[in-house]
Amino acid sequence: MKYFFTTLLIFGLGFLNAQTTTDFETFDLSAGEFLNGSDNSGGFEADNVFLPNTFTVFPEFTTWSGWSISADTNTTMPGFMNQYSAITGSGFEESTTYAVSFSGTNLLELRGEAAGKVVDGMYVTNGTYPYLSMRDGDGFAKKFGGLTGDDPDFFLLTIKKYFEGELSADSINFYLADYRFEDNSQDYIVDEWTYIDLTALGNADSLQFTLTSTDVGQFGMNTPAYFCMDNFTTKDQATFTRAPKLELNLNIFPNPTADYLNFNWQQHQGIVQVIDLQGRILLEQILQKGNNQIDANSLVRGIYHLQFVTKEGVASKRFVKQ
Amino acid sequence: MKTTLGRWVFYCLCCLSFNILWGQQDTIVMEDVVIYAVRIRGENIGGQSKKWTSPQLNRLAANNVADLLQQESNTFIKSYGLGSLATSSIRGGSAGHTLVLWNGLPLQSPMLGLLDLSLLHLNTTEEISLQKGGNTSLWGSGAIGGTLNLQNLPDAKNRFQANILSEIGSFGRWQQQGVVKLGNNNFQSHTKVIHLQAENNFQYTIAPDLPKREQSNAQLSQQNFLQNFYWTGEKQDVQAHYWYQQSERQIPPTNVQNISLAHQSDQAHRAVLNWRYYTRNSVLRAKAAWFQENLDYTDDQIFLQSNSQFTTLFAEFSDQWQWRKQQQFYLGTTQSFTTATSAGYNDKVQEHRSAFLAFYQTHCKKWSLKGSLRQEFIDGNSVPLVPSLGFEYQISPQLRANLKISKNYRLPTLNDRFWRPGGNENLLPENGWSEEIGIKSEFKEDNWTLETNTAIFNRNIDNWILWSVQDGQQFWSANNIAKVWSRGLEQRISLENRNWFRLILGYDCIRSTNQIALTLPKIEAGSQLWYTPEHQGFIKASFNWKNFAVSYQHQLVGAALGINENLPAYQIGNARLQYELQKEKYKGQLFLNIYNLWDTDYFIIERRPMPGRHWSTGVRFSIEKLKS
Numbered sequence: 001m002k003y004f005f006t007t008l009l010i011f012g013l014g015f016l017n018a019q020t021t022t023d024f025e026t027f028d029l030s031a032g033e034f035l036n037g038s039d040n041s042g043g044f045e046a047d048n049v050f051l052p053n054t055f056t057v058f059p060e061f062t063t064w065s066g067w068s069i070s071a072d073t074n075t076t077m078p079g080f081m082n083q084y085s086a087i088t089g090s091g092f093e094e095s096t097t098y099a100v101s102f103s104g105t106n107l108l109e110l111r112g113e114a115a116g117k118v119v120d121g122m123y124v125t126n127g128t129y130p131y132l133s134m135r136d137g138d139g140f141a142k143k144f145g146g147l148t149g150d151d152p153d154f155f156l157l158t159i160k161k162y163f164e165g166e167l168s169a170d171s172i173n174f175y176l177a178d179y180r181f182e183d184n185s186q187d188y189i190v191d192e193w194t195y196i197d198l199t200a201l202g203n204a205d206s207l208q209f210t211l212t213s214t215d216v217g218q219f220g221m222n223t224p225a226y227f228c229m230d231n232f233t234t235k236d237q238a239t240f241t242r243a244p245k246l247e248l249n250l251n252i253f254p255n256p257t258a259d260y261l262n263f264n265w266q267q268h269q270g271i272v273q274v275i276d277l278q279g280r281i282l283l284e285q286i287l288q289k290g291n292n293q294i295d296a297n298s299l300v301r302g303i304y305h306l307q308f309v310t311k312e313g314v315a316s317k318r319f320v321k322q
Numbered sequence: 323m324k325t326t327l328g329r330w331v332f333y334c335l336c337c338l339s340f341n342i343l344w345g346q347q348d349t350i351v352m353e354d355v356v357i358y359a360v361r362i363r364g365e366n367i368g369g370q371s372k373k374w375t376s377p378q379l380n381r382l383a384a385n386n387v388a389d390l391l392q393q394e395s396n397t398f399i400k401s402y403g404l405g406s407l408a409t410s411s412i413r414g415g416s417a418g419h420t421l422v423l424w425n426g427l428p429l430q431s432p433m434l435g436l437l438d439l440s441l442l443h444l445n446t447t448e449e450i451s452l453q454k455g456g457n458t459s460l461w462g463s464g465a466i467g468g469t470l471n472l473q474n475l476p477d478a479k480n481r482f483q484a485n486i487l488s489e490i491g492s493f494g495r496w497q498q499q500g501v502v503k504l505g506n507n508n509f510q511s512h513t514k515v516i517h518l519q520a521e522n523n524f525q526y527t528i529a530p531d532l533p534k535r536e537q538s539n540a541q542l543s544q545q546n547f548l549q550n551f552y553w554t555g556e557k558q559d560v561q562a563h564y565w566y567q568q569s570e571r572q573i574p575p576t577n578v579q580n581i582s583l584a585h586q587s588d589q590a591h592r593a594v595l596n597w598r599y600y601t602r603n604s605v606l607r608a609k610a611a612w613f614q615e616n617l618d619y620t621d622d623q624i625f626l627q628s629n630s631q632f633t634t635l636f637a638e639f640s641d642q643w644q645w646r647k648q649q650q651f652y653l654g655t656t657q658s659f660t661t662a663t664s665a666g667y668n669d670k671v672q673e674h675r676s677a678f679l680a681f682y683q684t685h686c687k688k689w690s691l692k693g694s695l696r697q698e699f700i701d702g703n704s705v706p707l708v709p710s711l712g713f714e715y716q717i718s719p720q721l722r723a724n725l726k727i728s729k730n731y732r733l734p735t736l737n738d739r740f741w742r743p744g745g746n747e748n749l750l751p752e753n754g755w756s757e758e759i760g761i762k763s764e765f766k767e768d769n770w771t772l773e774t775n776t777a778i779f780n781r782n783i784d785n786w787i788l789w790s791v792q793d794g795q796q797f798w799s800a801n802n803i804a805k806v807w808s809r810g811l812e813q814r815i816s817l818e819n820r821n822w823f824r825l826i827l828g829y830d831c832i833r834s835t836n837q838i839a840l841t842l843p844k845i846e847a848g849s850q851l852w853y854t855p856e857h858q859g860f861i862k863a864s865f866n867w868k869n870f871a872v873s874y875q876h877q878l879v880g881a882a883l884g885i886n887e888n889l890p891a892y893q894i895g896n897a898r899l900q901y902e903l904q905k906e907k908y909k910g911q912l913f914l915n916i917y918n919l920w921d922t923d924y925f926i927i928e929r930r931p932m933p934g935r936h937w938s939t940g941v942r943f944s945i946e947k948l949k950s
Contacts, residue, residue: 054796058668061742065796079624137579138624142886142929146578147528217886218843218852220791300794 020114022047022232023162024097029071031096031307034134036068040095042303042320044099048114048234051099052107062266067108068100078132086228087131092123092193098230099235100127101209102222109206114234116163116203121233123193124157126176127226132259134177134223141222142215144179144185152180153214155189159196161204164314165275165307172198176227193230246313252306256320261294261306270310276302296321330749341923362654363426363460364471366453367683367692368712368726369758370777370812373451376556379444380942381871381914383898385518387422387450387470388439393701393875393896395452396812396828396860397468397723399439400853402930404493405522405542405571408440412454412833413779414808414854415467418732422463423471423743425563425594427611427636430464432673435735441569441588443516443546445487445499448475452811456730456756459696459710462656463733466756466783476510476552482947490917491938507949508554516546524933526577527923539573539582561596566606576929583623590615594636598763605642607654611636630664634738643646649684666741666753673736674701681710690714697828698733705731705751717761724777729753734800740824744799752802754783768823775814782807791842806851808834825866831857843885853927855880855891869898874919884928892924911942 013251024046030139035044037053044067051067071086084100091098110117128136134155136142142208144153155177174196177189196205213223252263265272265287274283274294282299285292287308294306299321307316372395374382384390391397400417401408409417412562418435421428422442430437445449459463476938485501497518504511521532522526522540551562573584594611619628625700640654658675679850681694698705710728717723731753738749760777786804791797810832818824834854841845850856857880876891900913914937921935 056743058743063743063797077625078627079621081625136577136581139573139576139579139582139584139621142576142578143580148532215886217884218845219885220844222886301428302794319910 006244017237020047020234020236022049023091023095023098024069025095027069027097029069029097031071031073034068034070034072035307036064036084037066038062045065045111048110048112048236049232050109050111051254052109054302065103066106068102068268070098070100071096074127078129078136078138079131080129080224083127083129083226085128085175087126087128087191088193092230094262095230098228100226100228101156102226106209106227107154107206108209110204110234113236116205118235119198119207119233120235121195121199123195123230124174124176124227125193126190127224127228130224130226131189143222144177144189145184145303153177153215154178156212157202157227158210158212159198160208161201162208163204167208168201170201172196172200198269199235246308246310246315248308248315248317252317252319256322257296258322259297261296261319263292265289265292266308268310268312273309274299275305275307275309328375335546340365342688349646355708364451365432365683365692366457366712367690367714368724370454370760370775371451376448379450380911383896383917384444384520386440386444387442390444390450391439391452392877395856396830398855398858398879401440401926401932402523403540403574404933405440405520405540406574406930407438407625409436411854412467413781413810414832414851418464418735419467421457421461421465421469423469424565425474425596426471426609427594428462428464429731431615431632431742432634433632433662433664433736435464435732435738438588441544441567442472443518443544444479445501445516446546446565447472449473455726455758456710456728457693458730459708460679460681462696462698463731463751466730466732468782474512474550478507478554479949480505480510480946481949483944485944487940488944489938489940492936493517493524493933495938496520497523497571497940500589505552510552512550514548516931518542518544522574524936526931526934535577537574539572539584542571544569547662556599557601558599563594565592566590567715577931578929581623584619584621587618588615604641605641609636609638628665630662632660634660636659644910648686650682652679652681654679660736662736666737666744667811669735671740675699682925686714700733705733706753718908720765722762724762728756734787738800742796744789746800749787749800750785750802752783752785754781754786756781769819771818771820773816777812778810780809788840788843790840803838803840805837807836807837808832820864826862829859846856850883852883852885870903873898876917889925889928892922894922894924895919907946909944909946914939
């Protein structure tokens with residue numbers, strides 16, 4: 001009995017202490033600077049989170065999507081030339097650095113102690129570009145409320161989780177702008193860091209962020225698909241047990257790969273799956289003792305997981321398709 | 323007397339034969355006889371055509387080519403607002419499917435593949451012709467929906483003409499034009515200067531119970547300078563044309579945008595040298611041209627600056643023969659070389675187009691036939707051979723039937739090919755077959771004429787180029803992914819008393835549908851193209867009484883799909899009152915135009931409001947001395 005209570009206490013203390021807040025200050029940026037993935041690292045790792053980034057170089061042109069890390073302070077300049085700044089002009093509680101998401105659908109991976117655990121919450125706000133676009137309109141997007149101010153517009157951030165390869169049906173919605181009120185004076189566009197409690201999502205391997213707007217045309221959403229995030233807090237504690245983690249000691253090569261992935265398998269029977277960052281299983285094959293080869297030719301460029309599933313447990317390895 | 327009569331007979335015979343042979347714009351001096359004839363390349367046998375001459379253009383409420391097409395031909399003009407970009411959709415085609423020519427050479431920007439018709443002032447030309455339907459085999463890339471030709475013409479009878487116009491109107495509109503034409507039988511010089519400016523600060527409705535909003539950042543300033551020289555010798559003639567265009571305009575905000583600081587500057591230099599040599603049975607032509615255009619777009623609000631420039635050199639050679647007066651054969655080649663720079667290109671890009679053209683045409687008593695072939699090469703790569711066959715048959719003195727079948731294409735623009743990111747150098751030309759049949763009737767009694775014209779057309783275009791997001795891509799790119807089927811009916815009825823009255827009714831029903839569904843952009847299979855109304859109708863009535871003329875034009879445009887919102891149907895009316903007085907060589911004209919007479923609130927493009935009722939008034943004065 002004594003042993004039981006001691007264990008419970010240790011567990012409880014562990015639960016209380018096992019919380020990590022990622023504030024992105026470790027990137028050591030000065031005001032006005034940003035990181036947009038131009039080093040082709042594929043993303044940004046901070047504490048227990050990984051923020052994927054895709055950066056593509058064309059002759060005299062580059063493009064990025066996913067996440068950037070920013071310390072931009074410009075809160076007045078409209079347009080996409082000012083895409084890295086938060087409307088607050090700083091991070092949460094006037095900190096220097098924050099993360100900027102640019103994509104209609106974006107992901108955040110939980111790693112280390114946070115992987116498969118509960119996420120406490122995070123602070124979000126609008127980027128300057130979408131904020132001014134929604135307030136004033138631009139050449140492509142409407143000002144929210146429309147001509148009369150009565151249009152019931154909104155800009156919605158929907159957060160779901162992936163856990164063990166499955167996307168949750170439940171979601172948490174947060175309105176970055178909401179003009180649906182009968183009384184127009186209550187209409188708002190978020191211009192402060194605002195906390196979103198994510199504990200209701202439960203255990204998660206990664207989070208999916210989706211932006212939707214009422215201003216949408218045949219060419220997609222007109223409202224610029226950006227939001228900013230800071231102080232992402234993980235509980236680093238599971239609410240229930242997940243499949244045992246399989247100890248892996250193998251090397252997949254070449255990584256990154258343009259066509260095939262190879263590895264030598266010496267463990268129990270099972271299957272290997274290729275899973276994208278949305279958690280979709282794209283390829284699946286039976287594990288053979290000895291040399292195994294995965295044909296990655298059909299995959300588009302990006303980051304994937306190779307997930308090994310056996311009756312002894314589950315493990316995964318990350319690889320990049322060039 | 324005998325000599326004069328003989329000369330007159332000879333003149334008439336020459337007119338008759340050369341009318342068949344060349345057409346009216348080729349001008350030949352044979353001794354002191356001047357012959358006008360239709361350019362046979364411009365004859366749209368089997369298809370629908372319309373032509374406006376300079377005196378007709380001077381009596382219209384239209385100011386530019388976009389206005390003209392909208393008011394006079396029931397063509398749908400996709401206008402972003404007063405003084406803003408205006409492009410056409412003819413027979414359900416895209417803006418790039420209307421080929422615009424100036425003296426037979428394409429005016430379209432090779433970078434964008436289209437032309438802003440609001441920049442083409444009517445008084446820069448002596449004649450405008452519109453040929454509907456596919457004409458790629460004759461005129462080249464883009465002649466799919468229709469071909470518009472702006473032609474400068476000499477007038478050998480003219481000795482001196484000065485023409486000035488001054489006009490004011492709503493929203494700070496102010497226009498001046500000056501034209502001086504002088505010369506003799508052998509030499510003509512035409513100089514034209516046009517200046518137009520406008521604030522375009524019209525007010526538009528937000529909601530019935532709210533105050534109107536004034537359009538901002540909509541100023542416009544346009545300058546045109548043209549110099550045309552015509553020299554005519556015994557067996558040859560030379561024409562030289564130079565056209566300078568400068569347009570400065572602010573780009574107004576949408577109605578759901580608080581402010582815009584965008585500005586666009588268009589500048590063009592165009593020069594053409596045309597030489598013709600006549601023998602007994604043939605005409606040899608050579609043409610050289612140089613076009614240079616700049617388009618600068620800036621938006622100080624978002625620190626955007628985009629400059630682009632292109633230069634195109636043209637060379638054209640052709641020979642045209644005739645047999646037995648009714649049969650003509652034409653063989654020609656057109657070479658063009660374009661260089662272009664833009665911030666969107668990796669480097670300076672260039673394109674060489676080489677086209678070879680042949681056609682045969684014959685006019686018999688009851689029927690006419692025209693067959694043509696075109697083979698084009700782009701940077702050495704061949705474009706599929708395109709043929710065309712047109713046929714007309716006089717069923718009875720009152721009825722004439724026409725039929726035309728043609729294959730047509732539109733080449734990818736330089737932006738489609740080279741823009742970074744998304745440009746695709748492997749793009750194929752948009753191409754497909756067009757078919758049309760029609761019947762025209764004409765009944766005359768005393769001073770009255772009743773005409774009807776019915777046309778039915780069908781067109782399928784494959785490899786339609788759309789900018790879309792492909793799987794695995796993070797950016798928009800140009801792809802041959804769409805297929806569009808266009809078909810429709812065009813009906814015209816006109817009743818005219820040549821002394822005092824004219825009534826025209828027109829109705830077009832055009833289905834132009836995407837045949838392939840897409841995700842981004844979101845397109846459903848079978849859906850009508852954006853900004854392409856299915857139904858359009860118009861009625862125009864003109865009355866003349868003594869020196870007065872009054873006309874009213876009413877236009878009905880059906881609902882259309884837009885990219886962001888659907889556009890409801892609308893109807894607008896325009897009216898013109900005119901007083902003309904001529905005394906010997908002096909001629910004066912006073913006019914008042916009222917646009918959108920019923921003050922309709924309407925949109926052609928969603929979020930881009932059009933002005934309510936507005937007006938312009940002016941005076942035109944000319945002095946003319948003809949050959950005595």
